[in-house]
Amino acid sequence: DFLIGGQLYHTIPYEVEVINTAQKGDEINDIMKNKEVKLDVKDYWELYKWYILGVLILLALIFIIYYLVRYAKRRKNSPMVMTNQTLKELEILKKKKFIENGDYRSFYVELIDISRNFITKQYKIPADVLLTDDLIDVMKTNNTISPENEKIVEDIFLRGDLVKFAKTFPDQPTMQTDFNDIKTFVKRSSKDLEDEQLRTGV
Known part of the structure; x- marks a missing residue:
C-alpha cells in the first residue's frame, strides 16, 4: 500500500511459483567456487x-x-597434629576419673588403646594389630622410637596386660605415673621422628 497525496493506492499483486527442476542424480555446481581464507x-x-x-x-x-x-x-598426618590430637584424647581419659575411682582396668584398656593408635599413626608401626610382645620386638628392631620411649611403652603395655588378665592390681600413684609417662612419650615423639629423618637423610 502507498499513500500518495492523501489517497491510498495498491500495487498489482503477483503470484510466483518456484519449481525445482533438479532431478535425482543431477550434478549440482556452486554458482561460484568457495573462496579460501x-x-x-x-x-x-x-x-x-x-x-x-x-x-x-x-x-x-x-x-x-x-x-x-x-x-x-x-x-x-603431620607429627605435631597427631601429637596434639593424642594429648586431647589423654585429657578426655583423665576427665573420666578412672584413677581417682580406682577403676584400673578401664584406665589401662583406654590408655593402651590410645597409645597403640598413636604409635600406629605416628611411627607407622602396626601397633593396633600386634600383640604386646611382638610390638616390643618390632620397636626394638625398627629403631624409630628412642630407647627411653621404648622403655615407657614396654613397661606400661606389659603392666596393662597383667591388669587386663587380673594378675596385678596397680595403685593410684602407679596409674598416675603411667599416665604421665605416656603423655611425656607422646610429647617427645616428634623428637624421635626428627632423629629418624636425620639418620635416614630424608
Missing part, C-alpha cells in the same frame, strides 16, 4: 579462545584441588 594466529585465537581459556581454568582448578587435598592430608 587464510587464518593467522589471531584469527584462530578469536575462534577458539573461550575453549582454550576454559581448558586452562579447568586444569588450574584440578591442580589447585589436588595440592589442597595433598596438603590437608599431609597436615592431618
Whole structure:
C-alpha cells in the first residue's frame, strides 16, 4: 500500500511459483567456487579462545584441588597434629576419673588403646594389630622410637596386660605415673621422628 497525496493506492499483486527442476542424480555446481581464507594466529585465537581459556581454568582448578587435598592430608598426618590430637584424647581419659575411682582396668584398656593408635599413626608401626610382645620386638628392631620411649611403652603395655588378665592390681600413684609417662612419650615423639629423618637423610 502507498499513500500518495492523501489517497491510498495498491500495487498489482503477483503470484510466483518456484519449481525445482533438479532431478535425482543431477550434478549440482556452486554458482561460484568457495573462496579460501587464510587464518593467522589471531584469527584462530578469536575462534577458539573461550575453549582454550576454559581448558586452562579447568586444569588450574584440578591442580589447585589436588595440592589442597595433598596438603590437608599431609597436615592431618603431620607429627605435631597427631601429637596434639593424642594429648586431647589423654585429657578426655583423665576427665573420666578412672584413677581417682580406682577403676584400673578401664584406665589401662583406654590408655593402651590410645597409645597403640598413636604409635600406629605416628611411627607407622602396626601397633593396633600386634600383640604386646611382638610390638616390643618390632620397636626394638625398627629403631624409630628412642630407647627411653621404648622403655615407657614396654613397661606400661606389659603392666596393662597383667591388669587386663587380673594378675596385678596397680595403685593410684602407679596409674598416675603411667599416665604421665605416656603423655611425656607422646610429647617427645616428634623428637624421635626428627632423629629418624636425620639418620635416614630424608
